[in-house]
Amino acid sequence: MQPNLAMASVRCPVMSRASPTTREALGRYAQLRSYKRGSNIFLHSSPANSGYVLISGWVKVSRVQASGSMALLNLHAPGEVFGFSDSIRRVPRSVDAEAATDCVVLSVPYHSLRSAMRNDASFNDVLLGHSFERNDHLLRQLEGMKVLNSLQRLACFLIRHAKPHGKHLLVKPTFEKHLVASYLGIRPESLSRNLAKLRDHGVQDSPNGIEITDPDALKKLVGEESLIFCNLPEQVG
Amino acid sequence: MQPNLAMASVRCPVMSRASPTTREALGRYAQLRSYKRGSNIFLHSSPANSGYVLISGWVKVSRVQASGSMALLNLHAPGEVFGFSDSIRRVPRSVDAEAATDCVVLSVPYHSLRSAMRNDASFNDVLLGHSFERNDHLLRQLEGMKVLNSLQRLACFLIRHAKPHGKHLLVKPTFEKHLVASYLGIRPESLSRNLAKLRDHGVQDSPNGIEITDPDALKKLVGEESLIFCNLPEQVG
Numbered sequence: 001m002q003p004n005l006a007m008a009s010v011r012c013p014v015m016s017r018a019s020p021t022t023r024e025a026l027g028r029y030a031q032l033r034s035y036k037r038g039s040n041i042f043l044h045s046s047p048a049n050s051g052y053v054l055i056s057g058w059v060k061v062s063r064v065q066a067s068g069s070m071a072l073l074n075l076h077a078p079g080e081v082f083g084f085s086d087s088i089r090r091v092p093r094s095v096d097a098e099a100a101t102d103c104v105v106l107s108v109p110y111h112s113l114r115s116a117m118r119n120d121a122s123f124n125d126v127l128l129g130h131s132f133e134r135n136d137h138l139l140r141q142l143e144g145m146k147v148l149n150s151l152q153r154l155a156c157f158l159i160r161h162a163k164p165h166g167k168h169l170l171v172k173p174t175f176e177k178h179l180v181a182s183y184l185g186i187r188p189e190s191l192s193r194n195l196a197k198l199r200d201h202g203v204q205d206s207p208n209g210i211e212i213t214d215p216d217a218l219k220k221l222v223g224e225e226s227l228i229f230c231n232l233p234e235q236v237g
Numbered sequence: 238m239q240p241n242l243a244m245a246s247v248r249c250p251v252m253s254r255a256s257p258t259t260r261e262a263l264g265r266y267a268q269l270r271s272y273k274r275g276s277n278i279f280l281h282s283s284p285a286n287s288g289y290v291l292i293s294g295w296v297k298v299s300r301v302q303a304s305g306s307m308a309l310l311n312l313h314a315p316g317e318v319f320g321f322s323d324s325i326r327r328v329p330r331s332v333d334a335e336a337a338t339d340c341v342v343l344s345v346p347y348h349s350l351r352s353a354m355r356n357d358a359s360f361n362d363v364l365l366g367h368s369f370e371r372n373d374h375l376l377r378q379l380e381g382m383k384v385l386n387s388l389q390r391l392a393c394f395l396i397r398h399a400k401p402h403g404k405h406l407l408v409k410p411t412f413e414k415h416l417v418a419s420y421l422g423i424r425p426e427s428l429s430r431n432l433a434k435l436r437d438h439g440v441q442d443s444p445n446g447i448e449i450t451d452p453d454a455l456k457k458l459v460g461e462e463s464l465i466f467c468n469l470p471e472q473v474g
Binding site: 063065066069071072073085088089094095121124125127128129131132134135136138139141142143145146147182183184185224225226 | 300302303306308309310322325326331332358361362364365366368369371372373375376378379380382383384419420421422461462463
């Protein structure tokens with residue numbers, strides 16, 4: 001098995017739980033594909049011929065409104081799957097998927113998925129369990145949208161994506177601000193206003209990205225009981 | 238089969254798609270239970286011994302935050318299922334379920350669900366398909382939270398729950414306003430302010446509930462492309 005395929009098998013919640021035989025079968029016709037940042041992986045309404053495992057990079061999933069505005073529904077991180085459910089049901093894509101950074105994906109043809117479901121009852125359990133987890137995550141995200149205000153949602157987003165960098169934490173500006181605003185359900189101008197407000201809570205712009213000098217202040221703003229929303233894994237499906 | 242059990246089999250997306258044999262098996266140990274408005278059907282952290290089909294009335298599903306505030310996650314209507322996923326996975330309840338009105342539910346023990354899954358592979362497909370649909374609905378709800386402002390969300394809620402009444406449409410005040418506010422993710426005081434704003438769009442208080450005298454004005458406010466959010470079925474699961 002190729003190294004990054006093996007990595008996907010370990011990190012991906014569907015591949016890692018499948019039986020070795022089924023994993024092997026899924027890998028047999030699967031193809032690794034590279035996408036440049038900004039290119040489409042699939043488009044709304046197109047046939048759903050494959051499910052995808054994200055190997056490296058980030059993928060954004062969105063839906064364009066009739067008005068032309070875009071709702072960012074999901075940001076996928078390595079190890080996550082996307083595009084499975086339309087593919088298994090053989091319905092057209094309900095969303096757009098685009099490479100948010102350069103990325104590598106594993107494309108698993110739907111006929112491999114369907115035959116794994118036919119031949120291995122435990123694989124159905126894996127898919128069902130995974131779909132239930134995804135429901136939980138979506139419900140949790142919905143809950144966050146309802147109980148947190150826009151400033152707290154932004155703070156959560158920063159906490160979730162911060163990585164250690166020298167003495168502080170850093171959120172690298174992988175995404176454009178308007179994407180983050182769309183993801184959080186706030187207007188771009190409110191995002192800038194909220195970022196300015198966060199200066200009082202240990203957040204500052206730096207040449208490398210957004211620096212968090214006082215994570216405790218940020219966590220206090222979110223509130224002890226709501227920190228769970230900061231640790232949300234990105235939803236998979 | 239009892240008449241309301243037969244009704245549930247027709248209207249419920251899980252029961253209606255199960256094979257007749259499996260439906261019969263699920264019904265064998267199922268029990269009809271009545272709940273008075275305001276009583277608990279299950280509580281967060283309790284063992285998930287059953288999945289439920291709502292026969293009549295409304296059920297609200299919520300999660301209490303550590304701060305004591307409550308996030309209303311779902312309002313279930315007759316025919317919908319709830320509490321299935323925790324029960325199938327044998328994990329404790331992740332939410333509270335309470336009778337929002339007097340209601341009747343069909344309680345299906347988890348061992349019936351598990352044995353149906355073991356004995357009938359097509360029932361697994363039914364559950365998986367249903368879970369995928371629920372994901373779609375949650376994603377659509379999340380999208381609505383992101384692309385609609387609070388006034389539009391309220392307008393959507395009214396359009397969705399309006400029933401013909403004389404010359405106009407009427408939304409019966411089945412729920413307290415603070416519940417609706419929580420469901421829509423807005424503060425109770427904003428709800429009142431928004432209801433007042435809607436007077437300019439054909440909405441008025443009446444002794445019977447909230448009357449919609451000009452549905453077109455309300456739809457115009459939501460916007461053609463966003464009317465899809467008004468037709469969301471309540472999510473099931």
